[in-house]
Amino acid sequence: MRSPVTPAPVPGPSGTAIAVDLGATNLRVALVTSTGTIEQVRVSRLPKDLPDAQVITDQIVREIRALAPGKELSKAAGIGIGAAGPVDSTRTAIVHPPNIPLDKIPLAGPLSEEFGLPVRLANDCCTGLLGEAYYGEGLRSDNFVYVTLSTGIGAGILSKGHLVLGRDGNAGEIGHVFVDEKYDLVCGCGGRGHWEGYASGRFLPRFYRAWQERNGIDPGRTPVNAAEDIFAAIRKEKDPGAHPFVSELGRINARGVSDIIVAYDPDTIVFDGSVALKNPDLVLGPILRFMDRYLPEPRIVTSPLNGRAPLLGAAIIARGYETRFGSVEY
């Protein structure tokens, strides 16, 4: 554990960078200075029907043009994209994303052609980690794991101050670890019992219904279409923390967290993503009750960056793949 320090300068050209955070639900684009100030941000929803990948690239182009007029664009240091993975081995496209119904989404090529700027792409596990490492938890720890509980679940790993990337930069696809056979739910990737198939924003409503069914609970009149509906319903109870579904979700999340602890031995696990940030008491608190204690217990915290980590990380890779924590070039 280091004592708090100020963020180190980001390597690469110093102009404003264009950061793109392509999730499975929302697209965010931002202008980010070399010192990590987000000057402007635009958020848009991805359409539910995606006939082809062009729809996504067109939306990114429109949003970037709305963000930055031509003159500012031509001076930009580059475009960095953090995308819900997996990223392909050429680092130009995402392939078989479990939460977007397309086989391949080429990103770097079409956007580079459109804007005449360098475009660099990484798994959003990696951009989230980089943002956190430069501006958030990384200011006090060299050994932490960044976990996003959002539409999907992913992680970024900083080990002794180095990025852990794996072959294609997908080492943090932790949402696809096995956590359960009791409910035997199928994940978006096709696997069974994966963490993301239970505790992600996309699959929490299905897990909740499966839990109700297993316990003979009438779904009643409260429709549960989104993760937030579940937490809103639970918060109406006298003691939300004692709700049995909160415990069941805590058990599932603790399996994923226990795997992270034995795989990476972090001193801290930083949670990000709307599911964790909106409900830290109901989602993160119960993990402590169920997680394994074979190795020393890490701190479990929420990101101090209020959802900005993936954009800040995308701006870092926009300036080049070299970072203070190692190269994203793999």
Ligand SMILES: [Zn+2]
């Ligand atoms: Zn999976």
